[in-house]
Amino acid sequence: MNREVKVVLLGDSGVGKSSIVLRFCSDIFKVTHESTLGAAFMARTIEVNGINFKFQIWDTAGQEKYKSLTPLYYREAQVALIVYDITHKDSFDVLKSWVNELKAHGPKKIIQVLVGNKNDLIEDEKVSYDEANNYAQQIGASLKLTSCKENKGIQELFVSIAEQILYEEQNKLVEGKKTEKPQNPSVKVTVEDQNKKKKKEGGCC
Template sequence: MANRGSSRPNGVGQTKICQFKLVLLGDMAVGKSSLVLRFVKGQFDEFQETTIGAAFLAQSVCLDDTTVKFEIWDTAGQERYHSLAPMYYRGAQAAIVVFDITKPETFDRAKAWVKELQRQASPNIVIALAGNKADLAEKRMVEYEQRKCQKQIHRIQLMQPEAEVLIFMEQTSSLGGGAVVTRKML
């Protein structure tokens, strides 16, 4: 992550610019690409094409005197691409591990992703566990209490996207110290 100060056009003060690498991990069809496209383009497509390998997207967010440039890696969820994942999460400041609340096996796999990140990723990486497809709450198979237990075990952030809402995280204080800028999409 690079911090640079640059003058505003009128010369009145400094704007900090931070680059921030974010990776999304999880099983196929849990909604990783949909979440990213909603964040970057404000679009939601119920029938998203399957990601092959990984997709790269970028998004800048301005908060007060800081511009955060997100470099987002949306990884493929198929098992055959698993060996490529370290290439994408290497050097990431944050990882969002996504699972489908209607499919318990995707939650089990998400727990494995969290363990892998804790073993192999940067020791300062912020890991968030996101239960997706909240619009299918009547079919929910993974309860919040199950995830809460995992949070205590793994010391990770929990996120509950509502239908098509994603909150990247609620901490905005120290970008370099394991916090991520908030971005809420409605």
């Protein structure tokens, strides 16, 4: 079975949205990263509980001059990752504007995940977990912490999205009943290579 999942990343410039996508899709981390202009697209497929989830990820620019373009990428999005930098309080304070914009222009039913990035710099933390978690609960989102530099929480972030999609689909099938969220899912990861073509049978190497 296959699922295509459109994901949009929102948040201030410099919080590490592009680093999250690059680490997840290509397992690459860059110390310095050029600012995204408009939006960038990458994809990766992972297998969770026997289902292939193809994540189509739109990394939107955080600069104010591009903000008017962001709603264009909300169309048919199933997941919004709202990213902040745990070492910069300002990046967390502006999240409300992103959330309000998403509410005004995005799909009515969209999975929201608050992502606290740069968790490797916990000693410089300016946004506590409790503060972020309280806000996440207010907007009906989950909270995940990530470190692109140390490659922590990135894989788990997208696996949790796949789990939530399966959980919500299962609940729709059982009216009036609550199903337990699957525990310890079997996860098999395969990286999608957009440029690699399948070899033809009988072809040379």
